Amino acid sequence: MSGDATRDYRRFLSRSSFIEMTARERAHAIVDAGSYRELLGPFDRIKSPWLPLQDIVAQSDDGVVLARGTLDGQPALVAAIESAYQGGSIGEVSGAKIAGALELALGDCQRGRPIWPVLLLETGGVRLQEANLGLAAIAEIHAAIIALRRLVPVVGVIAGAVGCFGGMSMAAALCSRLIVTRQARLGMNGPEVIEQEAGVAELDASDRALIWRLIGGEQRHAVGLADDLVEDDAAAIAVAVRDAFARGSPPVERSAQVERLAARLACIDPERPPDAGSLRLLWNEGAPR
Amino acid sequence: MERIEIDYPARQPVVRRVHVGVVGSGDLEVLLEPSPDQRAHVVITTSVEGYGVIWRHVLDRFFQHFEGMASIEINDFGATPGMVLLRLEQAAEGLRD
Numbered sequence: 001m002s003g004d005a006t007r008d009y010r011r012f013l014s015r016s017s018f019i020e021m022t023a024r025e026r027a028h029a030i031v032d033a034g035s036y037r038e039l040l041g042p043f044d045r046i047k048s049p050w051l052p053l054q055d056i057v058a059q060s061d062d063g064v065v066l067a068r069g070t071l072d073g074q075p076a077l078v079a080a081i082e083s084a085y086q087g088g089s090i091g092e093v094s095g096a097k098i099a100g101a102l103e104l105a106l107g108d109c110q111r112g113r114p115i116w117p118v119l120l121l122e123t124g125g126v127r128l129q130e131a132n133l134g135l136a137a138i139a140e141i142h143a144a145i146i147a148l149r150r151l152v153p154v155v156g157v158i159a160g161a162v163g164c165f166g167g168m169s170m171a172a173a174l175c176s177r178l179i180v181t182r183q184a185r186l187g188m189n190g191p192e193v194i195e196q197e198a199g200v201a202e203l204d205a206s207d208r209a210l211i212w213r214l215i216g217g218e219q220r221h222a223v224g225l226a227d228d229l230v231e232d233d234a235a236a237i238a239v240a241v242r243d244a245f246a247r248g249s250p251p252v253e254r255s256a257q258v259e260r261l262a263a264r265l266a267c268i269d270p271e272r273p274p275d276a277g278s279l280r281l282l283w284n285e286g287a288p289r
Numbered sequence: 290m291e292r293i294e295i296d297y298p299a300r301q302p303v304v305r306r307v308h309v310g311v312v313g314s315g316d317l318e319v320l321l322e323p324s325p326d327q328r329a330h331v332v333i334t335t336s337v338e339g340y341g342v343i344w345r346h347v348l349d350r351f352f353q354h355f356e357g358m359a360s361i362e363i364n365d366f367g368a369t370p371g372m373v374l375l376r377l378e379q380a381a382e383g384l385r386d
Contacts, residue, residue, distance in 0.1 A: 022311055042308040042320055055290045057336045057364050059312035060320055084313030 015233040018159045019183055023065040023082035026120050026159075029234040030078050030241055031069025039066040040097055048091050050130045059085045062093040066101045071116055071242050077105045080120035083162040089127035090168060095137020102144035109151040116245050117148055119156045119175065124190060125166015138167035145174045149253060153177055155244045157237060158184040158217065158226075165190045173225070174255050177244035179237065180217035180226040187215040213276035223283045225254075293333040293344050299324065299358040307383035310376045317365040317373060321380045324358040335365035343370055351377045357384065 018026060028036050040046050042060035051058045063085035067078045079098045081088045090098075098119070105115040126134040145154050156175035158164045163185030164172045172178055172186055180186065189197075191205035204210065213219060221229040228244065230236045264283050268274065274282055306322040324330055331348055347370045361380070365373070 042318070043306055043322065052290065052334075057290060057312055057334050057366055059318055059364060060308075060362070082311060082313075084311045084316065 015231065016235065017232050018234045018237050019161055019181070019232050021234065022084070023063070023080035023120065023122070026234075027065050027067040027069075027078045027080040030071070030080075030118060030120070030157075030238050031067060031076060032071060032073065035069035037068045039068060039101065041065075046093055046097070048093050048127075048130065050092065050133070051086075054129050056086075056129065062091060062097065063088065064094040064097045066097055071118075071245060074116050074245070075108075075113070076116040076118060077101055078118045078120065081123045081168075083122035086127060088123035088162050090123060090125065090134045090138055090141075091127040091130040092133035092137055094127075095134055095141060099137055099140035099144050102141065102148055106144060106148050106151070109148065114152050116152060117154050118241055119145075119154070119171065121156055121158050121164040121168055121172050122160075122162045123164055123166075123168045124162060125168050135167060138171065141171050142167075142174060145171060149174070149176050149249060153245055153247075153249045155179065155241055157241065158186055159232060159237065160184045160217070163187070163190075163215070174253075176249045176253060177228070177247070178226040179228045179230060179240045179244065180221055181230055181232045181237075182212075182216065182218045183232055184217035184220070184226075185212070185215045186217070186220045186225065191215075219276050219280075222280050291333075291335050291338045291341070293331075293335070293341055295331045295333075295345060295348055297329040297331070297348070297352040299327060299329040300356040301358065303357040303359045303384060305384060307380045309379045309383060312364045312366045315367055315369065315372065317363055317368040317376055319376050319380045320362040320364075321357075321359050321384070324360045327358055329355075329357060329359050329361065331361045331363065333363040333365060335363075335367075337365070337367050344373075346370070347373050347377075350374065351381075355381055357381070 045060050047058040047060055047062050063082040065080040069076055079101055105117050108115045148154050153176035155177045156172045157179045159181050160183030169186055169188050191211045194203045195205040220226040228240050230240045303323045308320050310316055310318040312318045
């Protein structure tokens with residue numbers, strides 16, 4: 001092996017995949033060592049009352065891990081979604097856990113005790129079995145993010161491999177800072193849903209290269225819909241989260257830049273949709289990111 | 290979905306709680322905590338019906354060497370017997386750590 005190849009190989013081996021971690025492991029990996037304290041953990045058995053009625057086995061934490069801890073000594077709240085359980089879907093309980101935790105963090109921030117909120121988003125969006133209750137909870141999450149980000153940056157992470165879709169993609173878009181990996185995906189409707197609703201001629205959900213060119217982390221970062229593109233490495237992501245708080249909130253939150261975003265939409269001709277490369281040119285040319 | 294309850298005799302006190310696994314495809318979640326009495330109690334909720342005999346075989350094997358007075362809740366999403374045994378061993382290991 002050449003020197004470069006050996007170096008790359010060593011660097012690769014030294015990484016610890018964040019994608020392969022469970023939600024609980026991810027939350028542990030983000031906060032300062034020894035500071036992790038879980039809220040409403042599995043033994044509290046706050047689980048979905050709706051799934052067993054539909055003959056589906058419920059998980060004891062409803063797929064959301066809430067952890068208090070510190071980031072470089074600063075009090076923090078981490079909400080991590082477990083993608084292996086029901087696709088990371090947001091039900092009444094899991095959504096209420098996130099919304100309630102963010103609202104408590106907001107109360108603390110308002111009383112002059114800043115809590116740094118971190119969302120580890122790995123979710124297909126609302127849990128269809130809990131439909132309206134899940135959607136209501138997602139709306140509460142949105143409202144809490146908007147209220148919180150006036151006082152403290154709200155940092156989101158999408159690592160993959162599920163990505164972040166549906167109502168929770170809006171939660172990602174509302175974050176002050178969004179961190180993604182190349183394996184991440186971010187979009188309103190997932191590729192399978194688009195293919196099912198509009199046909200394979202519209203989008204071939206099995207074409208992974210195409211899907212990642214359109215909604216993958218690298219593309220979302222290149223067109224300014226995500227702030228940081230990092231390796232799938234727990235240590236790198238933990239550093240990126242701390243950096244995001246150190247940089248603070250942007251002068252104008254991305255989702256509040258309505259005119260700029262509307263102008264971006266206006267320059268797209270739906271009859272001739274741009275490919276990934278031309279979208280980067282279209283949106284980045286002359287327009288501030 | 291099926292619920293299965295099996296009790297075993299036990300000798301060793303259990304003083305902590307251990308949680309392992311995820312209710313994901315081919316996996317399961319195990320919640321192990323001190324039992325309210327001198328026995329071990331296992332409550333299984335599984336997405337796959339009709340495998341009560343297999344569950345008993347797997348648990349019989351585990352309780353050949355596990356003697357903890359534990360309440361064990363298992364939430365299963367189609368794990369194979371091997372996977373079930375590995376998760377139980379992982380939970381038992383968590384008691385020793």
